Amino acid sequence: MVQAEERKGMTTTTRLRSPALAGRSPYPPEEGRGLWVWLEQHDGVLEGVGRELLGKGRMLADALGVPLAAVLLGNRQHLAGLVEEALSLGADEVLLGMDPLLSRYTTEPYTAAMDQLVRAERPAILLLGATYDGRDLAGRLAVRLYTGLTADCTDLSIEPETGLLVGRVAGFGGGIEALIKCPVHRPQMATVRPGVFASPATSHQRPQAAVREIAIQLGAADRRVHVLERVVHEGIDLTRAPAVVVGGGGLRGDFHLIEDLATLIDAEVGATRVAVDQGWAPRERQIGQTGTMVRPRLAIACGVSGASQFTVGIDAAEMVIAINTDAEAPIFDVADYAVVDDLFKVLPPLLAELRQAERGAV
Numbered sequence: 001m002v003q004a005e006e007r008k009g010m011t012t013t014t015r016l017r018s019p020a021l022a023g024r025s026p027y028p029p030e031e032g033r034g035l036w037v038w039l040e041q042h043d044g045v046l047e048g049v050g051r052e053l054l055g056k057g058r059m060l061a062d063a064l065g066v067p068l069a070a071v072l073l074g075n076r077q078h079l080a081g082l083v084e085e086a087l088s089l090g091a092d093e094v095l096l097g098m099d100p101l102l103s104r105y106t107t108e109p110y111t112a113a114m115d116q117l118v119r120a121e122r123p124a125i126l127l128l129g130a131t132y133d134g135r136d137l138a139g140r141l142a143v144r145l146y147t148g149l150t151a152d153c154t155d156l157s158i159e160p161e162t163g164l165l166v167g168r169v170a171g172f173g174g175g176i177e178a179l180i181k182c183p184v185h186r187p188q189m190a191t192v193r194p195g196v197f198a199s200p201a202t203s204h205q206r207p208q209a210a211v212r213e214i215a216i217q218l219g220a221a222d223r224r225v226h227v228l229e230r231v232v233h234e235g236i237d238l239t240r241a242p243a244v245v246v247g248g249g250g251l252r253g254d255f256h257l258i259e260d261l262a263t264l265i266d267a268e269v270g271a272t273r274v275a276v277d278q279g280w281a282p283r284e285r286q287i288g289q290t291g292t293m294v295r296p297r298l299a300i301a302c303g304v305s306g307a308s309q310f311t312v313g314i315d316a317a318e319m320v321i322a323i324n325t326d327a328e329a330p331i332f333d334v335a336d337y338a339v340v341d342d343l344f345k346v347l348p349p350l351l352a353e354l355r356q357a358e359r360g361a362v
């Protein structure tokens with residue numbers, strides 16, 4: 001289904017083509033209208049990535065000159081409290097799909113509900129967060145709609161000549177960047193991980209903003225899974241950390257050094273995949289292509305080589321300081337301040353200075 005079309009250096013443009021399935025698409029491309037963002041919610045609380053996608057969706061919708069809709073699925077009680085918040089995030093329209101079967105996320109009812117909304121309203125573009133549930137829903141839905149899905153985009157744009165959505169993804173282990181578009185099938189679907197885009201400021205309510213409930217029909221056949229209990233792991237959210245100290249292979253397991261630094265400067269600890277694979281840090285602290293995308297004001301990379309699969313995760317950091325013994329390490333290509341030295345010589349006196357300053361401040 002995906003065919004390489006053009007090669008420009010390290011960038012490959014790919015197009016989704018499936019003529020055999022084109023006739024099974026729910027509507028032709030020219031009938032797709034508007035840009036939708038699915039706002040994932042649990043128990044009446046929005047997932048942050050929905051806000052981030054609405055911010056980006058606003059820019060894309062404005063570039064296309066089409067309306068931006070926020071789509072909420074859930075039960076009546078949960079959604080009632082979210083309409084105002086969705087309106088304040090800059091959508092032109094809030095579309096509601098309500099049913100008691102949507103009280104908790106499960107694949108089948110959510111797929112059936114979104115499938116019905118899409119077929120009824122015919123959006124040109126549908127964006128979802130690449131959360132556990134967003135990935136689950138997007139994949140199932142794309143198959144049901146016979147359309148293409150560009151998963152885990154690191155950026156989204158509109159192709160000026162065609163008005164097509166272009167999703168940028170890291171392909172083949174990060175060795176190439178692929179620009180993927182879906183010219184024939186609708187809706188054009190993409191998922192984006194939390195932290196890739198910034199959250200928009202709230203209180204952007206559009207003067208003509210409207211709220212509409214779309215009728216959906218769900219029955220017993222749509223409910224094959226019964227959720228008995230939902231246990232939420234209280235993990236850390238690196239996407240919201242104002243500062244991150246990242247440890248890599250150069251730390252040789254001495255994570256206490258960067259834990260102390262993180263505590264002193266009020267930062268979170270992050271890790272490269274090498275550090276995680278070695279068992280020095282838990283998986284939830286991994287930053288990068290297969291970890292978390294962070295956007296802190298400050299990132300300090302200690303003993304990190306700067307592989308592209310890592311640096312994609314700190315692209316949005318305002319300032320990067322890197323400590324590495326190797327002056328040729330690629331981390332210095334993305335660093336604002338470079339410390340070419342042994343971190344075991346640099347960090348202990350820095351920690352001593354910071355502790356001294358902290359004592360002086362008490």
Ligand SMILES: Cc1cc2nc3c(=O)[nH]c(=O)nc-3n(C[C@H](O)[C@H](O)[C@H](O)COP(=O)(O)OP(=O)(O)OC[C@H]3O[C@@H](n4cnc5c(N)ncnc54)[C@H](O)[C@@H]3O)c2cc1C
Pocket residue numbers: 172173174247248249250251271272273274275286287288289290291292302303304305306307308309310323324325326329341342343344
């Ligand atoms: C599909 C795919 C997905 C991936 N996803 C991710 C991802 O999400 N996140 C990620 O991090 N990686 C990811 N990787 C792995 C990535 O390619 C690199 O292997 C990894 O980022 C390297 O980690 P590192 O820089 O900590 O370790 P190393 O490559 O071992 O580098 C250690 C660095 O520390 C420096 N150093 C050594 N000793 C010292 C010292 N005493 N003082 C200062 N500096 C020192 C060295 O000069 C070196 O540059 C992925 C790979 C693939 C194929």
